[in-house]
Amino acid sequence: MNTASIDNTVVRPKGLVKAKLSRDDIIMRGGMIVIALYLVISLVFPLYSMFSKSFSTFQYDLSKFEVQVSDDAGQFSPKITNLQNLNEDLKAIPDEELSTGSGGRLGVTIFFPDFSFRSPVMYRIRNVDGQGRFLVGSKLMTGTDWQELDSNTFRRVQLRPVRSTGLSNFINYFSTPALFKSIQNSIFIAIISTIITVILAFWFAYALNRSCMRFKGLFRLIAMAPILVPSLLPGIALVYLFGAQGVMKGLLFGASIYGPIGIIIGSVFFTFPHAFLIISTALAISDGRLYEAAISLKASPWKTFWTVTIPGARYGIISAAFVVFNLVITDFGLPKVIGGQFNVLAVDIYKQVIGQQNFEMGAVVSVVLIIPAILAFAIDRVVQSKQVALLTARSVPFNPKPSSRADLIFTIYCGLVGLFIIGMLGICQFAALIKFWPYDLSLSLNNYQFDKMDGGGWGAYYNSIKMALLTALIGTCVIFFGAYLVEKSSGFKTGRAIFQMFAMLPMAIPGMVLGLAYIFFFNNPENPLHIVYGTMTILVICTVTHFYTVSHLTAVTALKQMDSEFESVSASLKQPTFKLFSRVTVPVCLPAILDIAIYLFVNAMTTVSAVVFLYSPKTSLASIAVLNMDDAGDIAPAAAMGMMIFYTNIFARVIHLTLSKGVLRRTQAWRSSN
């Protein structure tokens, strides 16, 4: 109407009102800053260290060193030789070998072909301008003074590299075909696994949501089982099924399970529950009225499927595809066990860091791996936000009608998928319990004597439980409290937006990358937080951060369902927000809080990728033990340990269920009273 004209004519206000903060406001902002700081230290700083590492190159700058050599009598000629010139004459080291890592050391005697440590010849060495560094024995020399050394000491002189910043690590990476072939490999197995998993999971979810077949509860349970084991386990199962001495080796017609085939089958196994959950949710929320409309319009089932079912579930399908893609491309355990000579990015990071101690190249591969992971994550977020918008309050749930033929087909189909999942777990349990595969199939518990194997023994198993419990306890508190602060505090918009961003970030960071970033950040002697390196603390911090996002989103969803005016009412009644939090918010959100706790526990039990860089001999974990025992050829004990993780997680789930039912019956009496 007439706003524009009025806006121009009235006088704009003077003297802005600045809010006086209440005690609660100050406490909540303080709390949010503390948790944001936690995320900065446990995520942002380590990632920053990693990025800067990937751009750091280390090179021996020979021009920085000068030497003098005496005659046999110990008399020095006045001639001063620069090492660079010496190398140009001698060609002792080709230029490309002057590149090294941060830990590089170069023995200086290489430039003296007729060097003998018994000779009476004396040597002097210095660095030219204070920028070069060299070691005499273990003593670091940085000054420009001449060091006069006898030959026996001189052979212990080692040059240290100079750090510079640039893209040369990346150039190096992309000019090494063996390395960048992994990108292609990773993407290839991720795409194939995604297609197979999504199709299998879609029909499984469809059967459970849209048919009247029996045993739906059982099938649902079976479908979720792979979440409870480390991704290494299907690899071990595949070794027993299709490996050199596998029972079903013949089915591969001579192809090797070690390689893409193994990785793909294993990936389908461990990503299946994730895809199933997402697609099942999408199918469950479809609107029954659309199907009634389709029937009244006399559409064929085929047409209904393509015009109603698929469009309704499309966001779920797309979202599932990106989640699976992300899981496969970032997974480390499975390709490590079954990948053979088939290199993928996640394993390359491990090989560069653990095998070759080339941390810079590990950082480069990490950066390469982050790109598809972040892309897949970002697309998934966009798609998921659209899925929510499809739900309307008026939707009517779809009620399937029995059809003996379709129900039978679906039962057979689900039975086959279930058999696949149970078979993989069953073969591991079987292998763990027999004496010596495949020659002596008598039962024995020998494989459970973990203390006799490499990998940490039973101690690793107890460490895992301790780590998982701590992660569940500390993680749930930190994450729920953080989500509460960011959802329910007023004002402070920029701060909250930054916090939200930090909370979403971990999902996009592959575990291997996070673990490596932790090495760079926490293993730096100059960092006062260095003390946590190699302790249980760093494992807990890393795991909480690794699984932060999903837990945060669970908490936020639960909090969003609470009336947004509770805080206002509480303030108007002059009650501290803390009272509202403990008396109302926490009890009402208890189901979500328990869900977060079990999610963190299960993932802490099964995770390998991030912690593989961070455990110490004292803090080895069960999942790491599986990896190490498999590496050492103790495959049966590895399977046994993997199944221990499985049973522990089942046990934890049962406790979670009992708690949910028991505690909730008391604290949530108001729910049933409707």
Next chain:
Amino acid sequence: MEGIKDPQSSYLSIKNLWKSFGSFTALKDVSLDIKEGEFVCFLGPSGCGKTTLLRAIAGLDLQTSGAVVQGGKDISNFPASERDYGIVFQSYALFPNLTIEKNIAFGLENTGRSKNEISERVSELLDLIGLPDQGPKYPAQLSGGQQQRIALARAIASGPGLLLLDEPLSALDAKVRVYLRHEIKTLQQKLGVTTIMVTHDQEEALSMADRIVVMNEGKVEQIGTPNEVYCKPETLFVADFIGEMTQFRGTISGKNLVKIGNTELNTVEHRFANGREVSITIRPEDIIPLGAKLPTKSGKNVFSAQLVEMEFLGSFWRCKLKSDEFPEALVTADFSVNAVRRLSIEPKQILWIELPSQSILAFDAQAA
């Protein structure tokens, strides 16, 4: 509660309040005074700024500039927890996991009251709102209307100086709404607590308020008693928003005379100069039907019109009339069932009507 108890002085003063959300200005220089014990309604269409104003008074969303003075104390920048009021939201915002008793007792705890005092006060309040036996139940076990009364009890439990009601009845069905209107008003009078209610329902405002603040696009259009805003609207917006009306464009042609097309109409006294473009309004219930024949003794503003449309609305007929004198628009008139029967008014017939001059209001046409 250390405010001045003089009923004539202002208990709550709003002075030049502005509120911006980014580039959108939700409140534009709002000023008003509310007396102790008064029941005031903020009335306006959605987006007019009434809830923003309430939340600024409550300290939930602080104004950008301007002052709020309650009981003689400048509370402009106080956080909600340091102000003295109780609030009831449309969603009730009852704590779902606490019983009714615990909900009401929530604000009584940590105030130096003993457990006995608290439980006495709670049962007193439950009696007051007429739900004495519901204490041990959970909110979900009560109906919407009952829940809203619990929310009210919780808000007044500690005896605040100001009661704020944010669309408290909007989520309820029509019957309960009418019943609760009466309940709230009675309770408010019994307690004598200064009350502000935000509503977009004019009937609610007219029936409950001592004074109504009509708001539009962030500004106060008019402040007055229900009778004033209905019968003497100060702006075209108020006339249009509250009740029904027919509107014509015309030109001032003399003292209390407006020319519409070729027809001259007598109006109430107005302040406009000759030749000024104005909008004039008349409410449907003010139009008098005279019947098919022109009575011998008829006053000013009498015209013949054709009855184009008749709609039965229970106690009256809503009629649309087309007159050659005002080709611009159909005239809406409400005729009582009684009058329609007495004058045997039928659709399509030609009918004489009178537009009483005291019911014809003139407004600045620019503001339309």
